[in-house]
Amino acid sequence: MMEGRRISAANPRPCSGRRILAAKKRGRSDGFLNSVKKLQRREISSKPDRSFSITNAQERFRNMRLMEEYDTHDPKSHCSVVLPFLMKRTKVIEIVAAQDIIFALAHSGVCAAFSRVTNHRICFLNASPDEVIRSLFYNKNNDSLITVSVYASDNFSSLKCRSTRIEYIRRGNPDAGFALFESESLKWPGFVEFDDVNGKVLTYSAQDSIYKVFDLKNYTMLYSISDKDVQEIKISPGIMLLILNRSSSYVPLKILSIEDGTILKDFHHLLHRNKKVDFIEQFNEKLLVKQENENLQILDVRHTGIREVSRTEFLTPSAFIFLYENQLFLTFRNRTVAVWNFRGELVTSFEDHLLWHPDCNTNNIYITSDQDLIISYCKAESDDQWTEGNDTVLSDFDALTSPY
Template sequence: MESMSKVRMSPRPTCGRRIVAGKRPRPDDSKNCVRKLLKREISRAGNWSFNRTNSQEKFRNFHLQEEFDTHDPKAHQFLKLPFLKKRSRIVEIVAARDTVFALTHSGICAAFSRDTNKRICFLNISADEVIRSLFYNKNNDSLITVSVYASDNFSSLKCRTTPIEYIRRGQPGAGFSLFESESLRWPGFVEFDDVNGKVLTYSAQDRIYKVFDLKNYTMLYSISDEHVQEIKISPGIMLLIFDRAQSHVPLKILSIEDGSVLKAFNHLLHRNKKVDFIEQFNEKLLVKQENENLQILDVRNSQMTEVSRTEFMTPSAFIFLYENQLFLTFRNRTVAVWNFRGELVTSFEDHLLWYPDCNTNNIYITSEQDLIISYCKAHPDNSAEEVGSINISNILTGKCLAKIRADDPSVGVSPRTRSNSSNIRSSVQEALEDVTALFYDEERNEIYTGNRHGLVHVWSN
């Protein structure tokens, strides 16, 4: 899943993320009738029955294949900070080129090889480094780490990029620093936008936003306006949200490539009511105020669609599906799919999230944007259950295609793994307890989960 990750500056090693499912390029075949007919005949929509069967087969007979541990008392002896030496839950998992990266809440990041099933190295190259977030830059096959340091009193974000190949060789210090000219102190942030291939930084000290090229990290342009409250990014454009007036909020839409203003306008608001959210999706602007209807504005022609506040309640998180022109909402453990006419497209039949607050590190959307993989309640009717399940559901139909759960007799430790020397010390039930991070490697067809003990488990068939 292509993503957008924002890391804000704060003293403790936690991070917020905004996830955006990216758009895949498609050929321009609109004028070729033969191609259009062929596309219709072989499209995913036209072969739903086949694709559903294929997806079910892909996730059938998943077993626990391997276990990695991010905690190593001997390796952590050189660390200065006491909390880095303790076991800590996994908060983020990223995989690239058969290498699995696991970041703990305390700030330790470990790299593991799926070729050898051994830990390669730790990415903390300083004794006082606390890694806050990871980002895989597919443009140059490198891993970007965002860190804070005790020597700096954890006051500013520092970014470093390291080629995956060097990490695979056990040389995490072979990378180089990024954005050294920027003062990323609180409330500054850095945001990596995989969809547009851009990086957005905000220096709170100077009140300047800067846009960099994700391919070579050169600065493209800057935005200096002390009245900008927030910037939202979507394919090709940026939405600038300014300080609200009593009855409206000023907005600007900029080209993501050069920062030129494409449109400037005011959106009317109800007086004395707080704004729950303002989101931009291509030409659609979504605005929701407290106890008011959802407004969907087409900024091209000012056409407005309203969705009743009883039908659409403020979600805790969004995921935009650019390929399907839809968006997911998360609220009270439930997931729903909407279109931009304000219509509910899908409600999931068996996809009740384990955590009440939407932890997007426990959710994965496939690149085809047809499947959602999440850590869920294994038995939604059992409020007392202590072990969750990994659920794979179809986004367009809401059907549950597969579940990896502890009480399924077909799910166990892989027979191949049992016959060889293995790192696995956990049972299936223990591996599915308190899952705190999840990632799906689409090339290897493997699911990686991390838990509160700092362990990473590999699930595959």
Template sequence: MDGGRRIAVSPRPCSGRRILASKKRGRADAFVNSVKKLQRREICSKPHRAFSISDTQERFRNIRLQEEYDTHDPKGHCLMVLPCLRKRSKIIEIVAAQDIIFALAQSGVCATFSRETNQRICFLNDTADEVKRSLFYNKNNDSLVTVSVYASDNFSSLKCRSTAEAQGSSIYIRRGQPDAGFALFESESLKWPGFVEFDDVNGRVLTYSEQYSIYKVFDLKNYTMLYTISDKNVQEIKISPGIMLLIFTKFGGHVPLKILSIEDGTVLKSFNHLLLRNKKVDFIEQFNEKLLVKQENENLQIIDIRNSELTEVGKNEFMTPSTFIFLYENQLFLTFRNRTVAVWNFRRELVTSFEDHLLWHPDCNTNNIYITSDQDLIISYCKADSDDPLPEGNGSINISNILTGKCLAKIRARNSFPVEMNGSSSRIRRTVAEALEDNTALFYDEERNEIYTGNMYGLVHVWSN
């Protein structure tokens, strides 16, 4: 998996998540795997936050259901004239920053809530035909970037908007002025299959215009265009810390590859990788100096691009996962397959198998996964224990240690505290069991030690101690 975040209007089979223009009228379904969201908010090193096992267990021991927010406006929001915006819709993404929770529904409605007042602040949909596709909180300049499509354009082109950096996005949002900002990348043609990718690891933005077959790299701090990549033979670009991997059209029995500096686009290395003819390529991934290549029903190849040293993992040991998460600080990577999570190193060793972390969603929807900034914990919406007396639609929130696979804490109806009504401002209408039903999005605020979950009905729940 590369280090950016590509978000799709129309899903495409890639390891990450791009904002990709739609080719179908009115499509407003969920994104492809949101692994990129995990990287942009989690890949950093903060040793002072490292948890011991006992610290972690204590931190989550008394966590309980505290608040409930609703993204649906039963009275009818004045701007929401599109039929898809007037219906209840599942939450597909949650982001929190500066005591504000941003919740995006599959319909394209995006609502903001204040943790200080426990009230809904406003909707971010600022025009009658706007459908939000994704949110990105830019830590480089304290701004919120929204990506939208519009009915007037047959939902086919991406439009990006940022709040003004000078005063911070939260000020305008608290005032109910989410449109007090400016448009981004207006000169770019982001029609399908064009995309925009936000890479918080390197502080870059990558756009692709299919109309002109050109990639552009921008500075994430001020959105200045840095350089372009123009080559019709480029099939894919993968981003890692400091570098980009360009994957070209397969030629004969090999695939041409180039490694570029993320800073200025300088070519650092060009080489060909031999492939087996008539075998589909499952994936090609770049992780620092390691290249991972897997073809259908073949061994995983790990190539050190510095010296061409090859390491293989047997096809029966390593089966093609649905997606990856690279842990840059720990030199490990997570694989997701058939609801299970595993941790590997680059010496072809399986480091961890989780003892109690069976994911709820079979499609590995990583909107339901959060990895902490120290890369030591994984928090996921999981299948409940077989002995839990819960309806079929209920799951649990599991907190596990990535290096040991041990389940350190679990939020489930059986061992949860009763719901507390925190004064007259509380809007909780569901039981704990109901709040754990059909969760579709999850976010952990490390500063506040709060977990936010969203469900099929457009509700957001706050879990805190």
């Protein structure tokens, strides 16, 4: 559904006093009046089938209620912590569910585990007093949680990864985990990327300019890529795209097998001279290339065919999400969401989906495994007007199918 989670080394996050509850839903008005409004919207909508489909999606969640509320903040449990900002209350930035355990990572770098059975906190995952956890990844291949952290003793300059079995955390023993990728120097601009689709981990050591691919099942190294000309790597199901340093008129590209690093295709894509590349994104055999003030190009790398979308129709987005099941892709720009197919056609834009955060982070977007619903943190809608507030908004993908 989404690209792999990539975490790069940087300074710890600043603290924030804003608190966000785990779940918040709009209060429902009288059922009869609510049904009348739904029917009215369906009848006057320019796309009645689409409106009714969205209504059905919302109806599926009509009985959603807040079941439990968890709090990651507990100063008494952090009396030995030497980093003052870890003791302050900050907002939750990541929530990961693994079986009967919920993990909540705060902006400060504190991570807590809660039991869905007892509804109590099990433990904190910070293994040492100076650890700042940057991100979480649930590895379903071996039922473990991977934490990616930086440490004060290292001046927060290098990423450190640790794998802990869910069973150990359930017993309240988060220290029973073990370190990962200890041989790698993950100082900035180094990174680690977890690819759940292919079951792989990609690391980049900036110190020696080497990319390495590991098996997510047992963390064994599969192969390495040593090429100082590699500017970026994009991962798709089964393949990797290597973007090399561009020349004035073209950018060299390589497509590799994700399993063993074998080069499947090696080619050049022509560019407009002296214009920066806004992005190069890969979706299976499709390549999306956009330069500054130029049309979007959709390249089929198998048949070398190119489609173009006018620069006035397709504005450079801040983020992408690819819908592999539907052969579509989402673009995020200035709080808005749009859906496109690979013929370069706008499938739909969500008029009822105004994101709360202007600088979209796809970690805050959830799409169901069937790719029929998108759930986002949005501005609240009241009487057809956007008001100050926030809400969880559901939009339906049922009508978004593409044979292309």
